[in-house]
Amino acid sequence: MANIEQLAVNAVTDLIGRCPKLSDYIASNDRTPVTDGHIDVHSSEKKSNSTLVGRVPIQVKGRATDKKIKQRRDSIKFPVNYEVLRFLRDDGGGIYFYVSMLPDGTKRTVFYAVLAPYKIDRILNGKGLDQKSFSIPFKRFPQDASKIQTIVGYALEGRNQGKTSGFDGNLLEQMQSLTIYSVDGINADRPTVLNLEQNDFAVTAHTAGGLSLPVDIDLTVYPGSYASQGLEVAISCGEIEYLDPMIQFSDENTGCIQFSKGLALNFIGGANHSLETSIALNLEGSVRSQLKDLDFFLAARRGMPLVIDGVAQALFSATDELKGQPEILRDKIARLMELFDAFGLDDTYIDALELTADDKRTLLTLHKAIVRGEEVEATSDGIGRYDFPIGKFKIVTLVTNGSTEGHKRIIDPFDPGMRAKLRIYSSVGDSAVEEAEWGTVYEPMNGEDLANTMNLRLNGIVRSYEMLEDRQGAISTANQKTLDLIAAADSVEGARRDYLLDGANTLCEWTVACGEDTLVYKINLWQIARRRGRLSAQDKRDIRTYRRTEQQSSADNAKLREACLSILLEDYEELDLALESFTEADLAQIRSWPIWTLFALS
Incomplete structure (x- = not known):
């Protein structure tokens, strides 16, 4: 049988051995608590006591x-x-290696996690004291010597975090600069988001008094071309006001x-503090922001003054890059917003829509039929049921004959005002069609329908079931239906x-409030929270x-519920134990539930 630990250590040392400025001291089957050895970092390839910069503890696990x-x-x-995390945090951190291989020792793959004190604090923050282990993401260890040296150098830099009990916020006022040590580097062309829970980096603050201290902060680093800043004033025209717009200078x-995104004020300063201004409009951004931009622009074009921080300023010119008259465009966009508001769509969802000219024409027709309640001309x-395609989405409607030939009524079946007027019918096999008093308008909607239908009006879904x-x-x-969503x-x-998780959460909260099988419904609430990264310490x-309780229970489905709870906790060792007692039917059932997706994607 292969010596897994020895092979794991060999896999790590083979890679470290490629680095001219690193020396590894790692023992297999080591009896030292927690760590298995260390890596020495040198400033020169001529390794000696005088070139030794620092030492990084390591742990190697082979599986x-x-x-x-x-x-x-x-x-x-x-x-x-x-206990390993606690020791490393208190000791200044180190590198944890996980080496996966086949039982015969072949196909070895090395993964690593740099566990610096601040990162460990993030891992442990808010977790229960009874939690014995924590599932941590490990990255594939590179083959390139320079990248390996960068990773070990970052781990060494992180050990400075163990020398301070925290960062005094009052020192921020004295801070002159920051030094960032990032394993992945800083992009010179676009913003670099540095989040300690996702990236490997260390930040040192340098104060006016000469202090250099590690700080536990997340950062977004912008290139010089992104150096715009908030203008802490309000600017209005007519009845439309923008607070804290962004300002960027081309020169002094x-x-x-x-x-x-679509509205900008260009300015040129002149002699005697004069200011020439021009406003430019190009419809971009969300539908609601386009409507606001148009109202501001039209007010300026009518001669309304700009009011900048309470001071009126004459506008030099107002130009647009629109194809068509702004007044007509404004009316069309207002009608689109009325339709979206009727569907209960929030701005974030509307922002994500990519509407073509044909989509907008369809939506304006639906506005006439659904919002105004008017019949529309139709040749069919x-x-x-008729589904109107809108980009990659659709609007589900019911079409009936109008009062005159060549006209149709288009009904939104999810409209709360239609609930008392609609009836749901169903049949099983060759049985007769019967009224389905047990269901709502949401029951005929399959998974694809739920994923793509814009007018579900999920903000009112609970009322459908209450009725x-x-x-x-x-x-x-x-x-x-919660599971379907x-x-x-x-x-x-x-x-x-x-949007769909919001609807599922709203419906699930109702089932928890009035249902008897509370644990099943709570599991659904928790799996929604888990998908959003919002499971609290109390939840866990x-x-x-x-x-x-379920582990000690002999009730039906207790093992299924236990497995679901282990998935929520990301405790896959306990999950494996639970699955060992599952029948084929049990396995098929849990794999058909959405909660299994959380495990499958882990």
């Missing part, structure tokens, strides 16, 4: 697995014991005040994902309490 690590996989999660007399004889006469049946049906959210991204304590 044999039958599953081959995919070459394209750049990261993996691995549990690290609390020329610059631009950017109100939004068909009636029933069902069979309360227990309504709760059960609502719980299934979560699954649909997993198939999309961005604002659409947030509650989950552990419930899991202990």
Whole structure:
């Protein structure tokens, strides 16, 4: 049988050995508590006592697995014991290596995590004292010697964090500069976001008094071309006001005040403090911001003065790059916003829409039919459900004959005002069609429908289930629809994902408030929170309490619930133990639930 620990150490030392300024001292089967050795960092390739810069403790864990690590996989999660994290934090940090290999010792893959004190603090912050291990992301260790030396150098820099108990916020007033040590470097062309929970970097603050102290902060580093700043004044025209717009100078007399993506005020300073201004409009950004931009622009074009920090300023000129009259465009955009507001769509979701000219024409027709309640001209004889495509989304409607030939009524089935007027029918196999009093208008919507339909009006979904006469049946049906919404959210991204999770959360809170099987519904609430990274320390304590109860229970589905709770905690060792007792039917069932996606993506 292969000596896994020895092979793991060899895999690490082989890579460290490529680096001319590093020396490793790592023992296999080492009896030293916590660490397995260290790496010495030298300032020169001529290694000697005089060139020794510092020493980085390391820990090496080897694991044999039958599953081959995919070459394209750049990261993996691995549990690290609390006592190891606590020691490394208090000792100044180090590097933790995880080496995966096949049982015969081949296909060795080295992953690493630099565990500096501030990063460990982030990992442990808010966690329960009874948590014995923490699942930590490990990155694939590079093959290139210069990259390896950079990683070890960062770990050495991080050890300075163990020499201070924190950073005094009052010293920020004296701070003159920051030094950033980043493993991935700083991009010179676009902003670099540095978040300690996702990136490896260390920051040192240098004060006017000559102090240099490590600081625990996240940063966004902007190139010089991004050096715009907030203008701490209000600027208005007519009834429209922008607070704290951004200002950027081209030279000492020329610059631009950017109100939004599509509206800017260009200015040129002249003699005797004179100021020539011109406002430029180009419709960009969200539909709501376009409407605001147009109102500001039209007020300026009518001759209304600019009011800058309470002082009126004559406008030199107002130009636009629009194809069409601004007044007409403003009317169309206002109608679009009325329709979106009727659907209950928030600005974040609307911002993500990419509307073509055909999409906008369709939406204006639907505004006439749904918001104004007017019949529209139509050449088709068909009636029933009709889905209007809007980019990658759609609007689901019911089409009926109008009062006159060649006209149709278009109905939004999710409109709260239509609930008492619509009936849901269903049939099973060849059985007769019967009214489905147990369901709502949401039941006919499959996963793809939920993922892509714009007019679901999820802000009112609870009321649809509250209106069902069979309360227990309504709760059960609502719980299934919660799962459908979560699954649909997993198939999309961005604002659409947030929109579906909001709806699922609202519906799930209702089932928790009035349902009997509270744990099942709470698991759904927790898995929504887990998807958003919002599981609190109290949530995790509650989950552990419930899991202990389920582990001792002989009730039906107790093992299923225990497995779900372990997934929520990312405790995959306990999950593996629970799955060992599962039947094929149990495995098929849990794998069909959205919570399994959390495990599959881990």
